[in-house]
Amino acid sequence: MNIIVPYSAGGATDIVTRVIATELTNQLKSTVVVENKPGGNSNIAADAVARAEPDGYTLLATGPWLLINQFLETGRRWSPEQFMPVARVGVTDNILVVPASSPAKTLKQYVDMAKAAGDNHLQYGSPGFGSTQRMAVEMFANAAGIQLEAVQYKGAPPIIPDLLTGRVGMSILAASNVTGHVREGKLRALATASDERNPDTPDIPTVIESGYKNVEALSWFGFNAPAGTPPERIKKLANAMQRALAKPEVQKQLKSADTRIAFMGPDDFGTYLKDEKRRWGAVAESLDSKGKQ
Secondary structure, eight states, X not given: OEEEESSOTTSHHHHHHHHHHHHHHHXXXXXXXXXXXXXXXXHHHHHHHHXXXXXXXXXXXXXXXXXXXXXXXXXXXXXXXXXXXXXXXXXXXXXXXXXXXXXXXSHHHHHHHHHHTTTSOEEEEESOTTOHHHHHHHHHHHHHTOOEEEEEOSSSTTHHHHHHHTSSOOEEEEHHHHXXXXXXXXXXXXXXXXXXXXXXXXXXXXXXXXXXXXXXXXXXXXXXXXXXXXXXXXXXXXXXXXXXXXXXXXXXXXXXXXXXXXXEOHHHHHHHHHHHHHHHHHHHHHTTOOOOO
8 A cells, every 4th residue: 555745755744654654554464655756736646646546555645735725726637526535643733943043032023024124035945835834924924914935845854954054044844843953952943833832842932922813724644545435445544543543652653743643534534624625715815825826
């Protein structure tokens, strides 16, 4: 069985997928291979899985981008309706970070820097046009009344070296990509794009409590199969994932990746995806993000 990841190796989605894939191999008594297909704002991977045989042996590692892209892009060769929900396995915060060398010690100081820059817009690293993190930056910039310039990358991992060296001055990334560097003092966390502080990182304030309203972008990790996959296969995969999440070693690995277990089976995940579609559609409209790519 193959699980296709739309990002580079080493990012949050890749890490979570590999933890699940390893345990699925044990549960299903069959090798589960993780294949990275980054690029094209996740469209390369999505298109590949949409066209795969609907036999339950090819899955797509998904996140909010699955619903976001349709509001931002034209010319896609796939649609969310071409996928069936299998399971959601976890969620993670997204954290706004700057290089340790940045003069900004607080979110307000960063906003003041951006305003002072005028037409020389400050740059930020974006892991993808339709990514949750890029949308979080858009929401933050809109709430703060500032303009920023996106530098597009193929996922989060390539952004990290440029953040560490100061080549790019800010990014919002999944917690698992940045908390280690924050603890080591190599990056500075200014805020988290969540509705409340994370108990594991209680010193990081939320963007909202820092004074910028309606900036909430939680990342989730799920798996979807091509439409037409037999329901009994979907159920078997979902049950195996639920059993995997009950394993202490899996729980430990996900916690170390700053991922909170939040399982949903096919039915609940399907309902959740409908709610996500409505929410991100409203966000895209409010941000005037319909300038399609």
